[in-house]
Amino acid sequence: MTVLPNGWKLAELNDLQSEEPRAITDGPFGSNLARAHYTASGPRVVRLQNIGDGVFNDARAHISQAHFETLRTHEVLPGDLLIASLGEVLPRACLAPASLGPAIVKADCIRVRLSRDVDPRWVMYSLQRPQVRRWADDSRHGVGRPRLGLKVIRQIPVPLPPLDEQRRIVDILEDHLSRLDAAASSVEAAERRLIALRRSTLNALFSGSDYPRVPLRELVVGIEAGRSFGGSSHPASDDEWGIIKVSAMTWGTFRANENKAIASDRADARYEINKGDLLISRANTTAYVGASVLVGEVRPRLLLSDKSLRILAAPGVEREWLWRALSAPDARSQMSAAATGTKDSMRNISQPALLNIELSAVPVTDQKAAVAISLEVETGIQRLTVDLEAAAVRGERLRQALLGAAFSGRLTGRATDIEMVEEMASV
Numbered sequence: 226m227t228v229l230p231n232g233w234k235l236a237e238l239n240d241l242q243s244e245e246p247r248a249i250t251d252g253p254f255g256s257n258l259a260r261a262h263y264t265a266s267g268p269r270v271v272r273l274q275n276i277g278d279g280v281f282n283d284a285r286a287h288i289s290q291a292h293f294e295t296l297r298t299h300e301v302l303p304g305d306l307l308i309a310s311l312g313e314v315l316p317r318a319c320l321a322p323a324s325l326g327p328a329i330v331k332a333d334c335i336r337v338r339l340s341r342d343v344d345p346r347w348v349m350y351s352l353q354r355p356q357v358r359r360w361a362d363d364s365r366h367g368v369g370r371p372r373l374g375l376k377v378i379r380q381i382p383v384p385l386p387p388l389d390e391q392r393r394i395v396d397i398l399e400d401h402l403s404r405l406d407a408a409a410s411s412v413e414a415a416e417r418r419l420i421a422l423r424r425s426t427l428n429a430l431f432s433g434s435d436y437p438r439v440p441l442r443e444l445v446v447g448i449e450a451g452r453s454f455g456g457s458s459h460p461a462s463d464d465e466w467g468i469i470k471v472s473a474m475t476w477g478t479f480r481a482n483e484n485k486a487i488a489s490d491r492a493d494a495r496y497e498i499n500k501g502d503l504l505i506s507r508a509n510t511t512a513y514v515g516a517s518v519l520v521g522e523v524r525p526r527l528l529l530s531d532k533s534l535r536i537l538a539a540p541g542v543e544r545e546w547l548w549r550a551l552s553a554p555d556a557r558s559q560m561s562a563a564a565t566g567t568k569d570s571m572r573n574i575s576q577p578a579l580l581n582i583e584l585s586a587v588p589v590t591d592q593k594a595a596v597a598i599s600l601e602v603e604t605g606i607q608r609l610t611v612d613l614e615a616a617a618v619r620g621e622r623l624r625q626a627l628l629g630a631a632f633s634g635r636l637t638g639r640a641t642d643i644e645m646v647e648e649m650a651s652v
Contacts, residue, residue, distance in 0.1 A: 230634035233386045239379035241343045247298050248338040251310065251375050252330040258288070258296065268293040269328035271301055271321070276309040276334060279353060281319045288329070299329040299336065304345055306337040308352070310373045315361045316381060318352045320345055335378055347391040350398060351383045354628045384632050397638045398631045401646075405620050405627070412616050419606050419613070424554050426602050430595040431546070432555035436587050442580035444547060447537045450507075450576070451496055451529025456485035461526070466492035468530040474506040477552065479518040484527060496529045503544050505551070507574055508532040514572040515560030515579065519548040534576070546592035549599055550584045559583065619652045626650035 229235060242248035252258065252271075263270070263286055270286040288296075301307065301321045309317040311333040321328070321336075330336045339345050351357065360382065365371040386394070454468050460482060461467025467484035474480075498504070502520040509516060509532075517536075529535060536551075538544045550556060559582045564572035587595070626649035630636045635645060 229384055230386070232390075233384055233634065236383050236385045237379065238337065238348070238381040238383055241337075241339055241348060241383060241385075243338045243340050245338065249375070249379060250299055250330070250336055252299055252332045252334045252336075253296055254332045258292075258329075258331060262288050262292050264289050269301075269326060270331050271307060271325075271328050271334055271336075272331045273309050273311060273333055276307050276317055276319050278314060278317050279319055279349060281307070281322050281325075286331075290327075293327060293329060296329045301325065301328040301330055301336050302338070306339060306345055306348055308335040308337065308378060309333065310335055310375070310378060311367075311370060313371065314358075315365055315371060315373050316352045316357065316378060318349050320349055333372075335375065342388055343385070344388060344391040344395060346395045346399075347385075348383060350395065350628060351632055352381065354632050355625045356629075356632075357381060386634070393638075394631050394634075394636055397636050397642075398627060401627050401636075401642075402624065405624055409617065409620050412613050412620070416610070416613055419609060423603070423606055426599060427549060427553040428555055430599050431550040431553045431585070433585055433587075436585040436591075438583045439586045440580060441551075441582045441584060443586070444539055444542050444584060445537055445580075446539050448576050448579070449496075449529070449535040449537065451531050451533045451535075452493070453531040454487045454491050454493075454528060456487050459486055460484050461486035463524065464526075465489070466526045466528065468528045469498065469533055470530065471506050471509050471532050474504050474518045474533060475509060475513050475516050477516070477518065479504070479520045479523065481523055481527060487528075492526070492528060497525070498523055498527045498529060498535075501544060503536040503538065503548050503551075504529070505534045505536055505579070506532060507534050507576075507579070508571060511561055511564065511569045511572050514564040515551070515557065515574050515582075517548055517551045519545060534579070541589050543589060543592045543596060545596050546587070547584075549596065551582075556582055556584060619650075622650040622652055623647070 239249065258270070265287065267287040267289050270288055272284065272286060274284045275282050303321050303323040303325060305321040307319055307321055307330065309315070339348060361373060364377045365373050456468050461484050465486045466489050467486050470483045470485060472480065473483035498520055500520055500523055503517065504520060505515055505517045506513065508514065536547065538547050560574055560579070563578040563582070564574045566572040623646060626646045627636070629649060630646055636642055
């Protein structure tokens, strides 16, 4: 059991609510607030997507003033604590901003109106503590979409010093967190720059204007389409045949574990995937239709599906060069434009449309040189990516250690605080 500093007590969230009726309430369910009630303007509806971890996200939804009046018991006022009861990160909470205006909470969102004896910031940050997150992991229910019930949320433990001390500690905590937030923003900006560098490198090396443009059909000897084999919902074990899913080809590297098992009597070895194959996803979202991968080491008994194509490079065309040329933003934009389908979630590109995608006709010696330069750049990008990921992990450890220090009375505002927090975070 955690020993609290002198003058502190351990309360439950339920003990911290104001004395007004329904100070803690969840949003209306079912027919009380259906999609049909939404309007283009009017009072706001606070939904799950609005509740970030310590941040209110301004995604807007509205209802009419008349319907708002019937739901006044679910009203949100500036400074109210908002808690998401559904999602991977629980409990996720933020404060209603002063600029919100008239609003109510939707289902799966909890509004807590706190007593004047409690600093709302103190309670919000308390819900981000590692101890509370572990407690919530043990208390949540539901498969696929974890949930905390209202009864459980009322029981969330909150260490509580006197109000003046709450405010003092939160001010110190926010000063440290602002520095971590700035560092996290710098890491995110650097990650975006690396993505932009990768894209610009691909375009510069594999979509250059120094060579004539030709359709893909002049650079290949054919395309082999997969077929539908049915399949189960579980991945194939090592001794089973499997067919790849779209996700095996989506992210730039071949993911052999993204597959579905099929019965051995349905397998056709002509469609088996081999090391060195250049594969393209013929069906995917608008952003990823036509995504390609070059297969490295691959397990046996893995088959092309009806949503995958195998590209057969012509003599004098390096497969790795062709893969990178097809992955360049110029080629990707052509594929997205050529894809058909009524839903963005599943677009298709036909073989004739794919064969019409224009690439540069590059001599094989220049293909090899471009691949070599690309590999060198990619090695540097990967090295920097690892460093940035390590910085992000360090920042999150420091954040959790800061919260642990704040809510155990060890955050004092002295210069030695950061040394203590770094020791707690083991960084």
